[in-house]
Every structure is written in structure tokens, then in C-alpha cells.
Amino acid sequence: MHINPKNGLDGLLDPFVRPFGWMAAAAAFSLIYIQVSRLGWLKTIYRRMAASLMILGAGVVFGSIVFPQQYGACDEFTKELGGGVHSFKGKSVQIQLCSTRNHINYNLMDTGQVRMRILFMDGGLWAERTFMPILTSQGPLPIKYGEDYLIYYDEASDESEVRMKMPPSYWEWLKAKFPKLLP
Helix, strand or coil: CEECCCCCCCCCCCCHHHHHHHHHHHHHHHHHHHHHCCCHHHHHHHHHHHHHHHHHHHHHHHHHHHHCCCCCCCCHHHHHHCCCEECCEEEEEEEEECCCCCCEECCEEEEECCEEEEEEECCEEEEEEECEEEECEECCCCCCCCCCCCEEEECCCCCCCCEECCCHHHHHHHHHHHHCCCC
């Protein structure tokens, strides 16, 4: 977890940072193994710990693939945040917004995590992002659209205003096709 000066603890690190953390942990683990391998009894304990950690890691990966995050209330959030059909550089796309909550709770100022999906007009997935919308007394800040970009407001991001190039790149399409391994 890291501390965001705007809203305190905001969950796990970005999906792009996590693999580097796992690689650093694996490197430290292998250095410990080199030192421990000189002692036979400690080596046995170390192997058992390594096997347990590998089983635990496989369980986390398997669990996040089999039981992905559930999103709903797509019609309400698409309307509230200004989704729907939009054109960018002559290409029309459908912008669908869904949340982990069933509705916007204005009393608690809580929308949950929102998934923004950019779909081809035939329904195929083009890009996907998740964010925590900023709520005001009038409701969530809606998405703004430009000729070749859209701007959404993310409470959990270092910069609250996030600009996304439209139409999405091939990299965005590729990221949307692979399942998220960790939430």
C-alpha cells in the first residue's frame, strides 16, 4: 500500500509496479537460499517454506482469474458519468461505465471502483480502465470529451484529472484482452 496525500491509503500499487515488487522479492528469496543452502537442516525448512509460498502465490493468481471483481449498475453509472456513444476522429465508440457498488451513495460520497470500457460499435472490447470517480455535492464529475481524447477524474490517482488518447492505442487493446492477475 502507498499513501496518497489527497486521500490517504488507496489500496495496492498500480498493476504495472507489482511485477517489479515480485521480482525483487524473488531476488531476495534466492539470495537467502544461497546462504541457507550451506546448512542441511535449514535447507530443508527453507525448501518447505519455498514450496508453501509457491502454492500460496498460485492460489492468489488462480483465485483472481476464477473470481474476478464483479461490476454492475452499468446504465446508472453510464448516464451519471456521461458515457454512451461518442465519436473521435470519425470513429464512433460506445463508452460503458459500471461500478462495484449497486448505486451511487451520496450520503457516504461513495461510488466504489468504476470500470470504464470503450467498445467498438459491434460490441467488441477496445480498451478498459478502472478508477475511483471524484464525487461532489452535485454528483460525480462527468467525463469530458475532446476531438481526440477524453478526460476522467480519478480520486485514487496522483493527478486527479486523467487524459486518455482516443481512439485507444493497440497497447490499450492488448491490456484489455488479458485478465487482471491481481485486483
